[in-house]
Amino acid sequence: MMRATSAVADVTVFLLLVGAATTVILSGASAEHPPAANPAADQASMLAASTAHVSYNLTVPDTDDRLPPEHADRHRRTAHGTVAQLLGEAAMSNVTVDGTRISTAGTGFESAVRSTARDRLGSPGRKTSVRVRWEPYPGAPISSEYRVGDRPPADANVRAATVTVPSGMENASAAARSAAVSRGYDGVATVVARCVVDGLFPPDRTRYALRGDYPADVLMQARYERTAELTGTTVAPEHQSTSTMNRRLTAALARQLRVDMRSRFDSPVAAARAVRASEIRVTVRTWSP
Known part of the structure; x- marks a missing residue:
């Protein structure tokens, strides 16, 4: 099943699909004038602009009720959006309360997005990781975190840049x-x-x-x-x-x-x-x- 990215696109996974607008931030500067020597800013800009299709299967709890004959086919989905949007959706699929997941329905989606992002990231002679974070306020007991790649070593000379995408929730x-x-x-x-x-x-x-x-x-x-x-x-x-x-x-x-x-x-x-x-x-x- 193919779908377009929209606010009602995949109610069965409940991914809060993000909007098209993205902003790259580095030390308070927007993406229009990122430092030329910062490879992280280049990678962040790529995530905000590059689009991808991601195919995945839903993870559905076992149930004996109301299973249609073609129920296995109904688990298959395809998502489309910028890579940054898909990363944001993967994070919202993984919302936790005190560290425990609300739902595992989107684990297949999260895995597919991680594979897609890995294919897009990286440059010769450098390693890259991505941390995707949503929290209603810093340290809140309900939050989500999603990672692609290994954490950088403590002694590494790390360059960083951030893309912000809407969570789908109101600005409160x-x-x-x-x-x-x-x-x-x-x-x-x-x-x-x-x-x-x-x-x-x-x-x-x-x-x-x-x-x-x-x-x-x-x-x-x-x-x-x-x-x-x-x-x-x-x-x-x-x-x-x-x-x-x-x-x-x-x-x-x-x-x-x-x-x-x-x-x-x-x-x-x-x-x-x-x-x-x-x-x-x-x-x-x-x-x-």
Whole structure:
């Protein structure tokens, strides 16, 4: 099955597909004028501009219910986008809560993207690695990290550049700053939790998936139940509306974030200033072996 990159492209893997805009950053400078001698900036620019097709299989939980005769064929997918976009999608496929994955449905996709990126990266006489990171604020208990290549040695002379791509979640920075003034840590935590939950479970698309065909229904139900378990609450996808389940997840995640923010930031305003749920950072590092 071929699909184009769009916000509704692959509801069965729930990859938050990123937009077309990318910005390369190095020491605060944009990609329009990167240092000519920085090979990492060249590689980052390539990731932002180079496109790729990636074929993969979904990883679907075992189930005896509602399996169509052609169910194996329904696991196959093809994604298309810039390599930076695909790296961002791979990271969002790997969202964790306290280090435990929400879903393993996209492991085949993550492997395929890693192979594609390795084929595109590198230059004679240099080694390259990529770290893809999403977190609603630095150190948050819900986050994702995805890597391509080995970490550079501690004593290596490393050059670095970063590509930022949208995560698919709303920019909650302004709302978080407002909530910090009116409701303190609780307000900031609630804003961030709502942003994350609605990003991971967009109500309309989530409702469509739960009522849809295999494997979308199986994957969405498993994703809801796993997220609820990891955030310390319960949901009932077969009986509750998506709005009800999202409210429960938001309240549970907000409790976790509030405790974490109090331990991490000196004030609610400082916590709000750190919010960056809407972006994924793709950092390229190069060094001589």
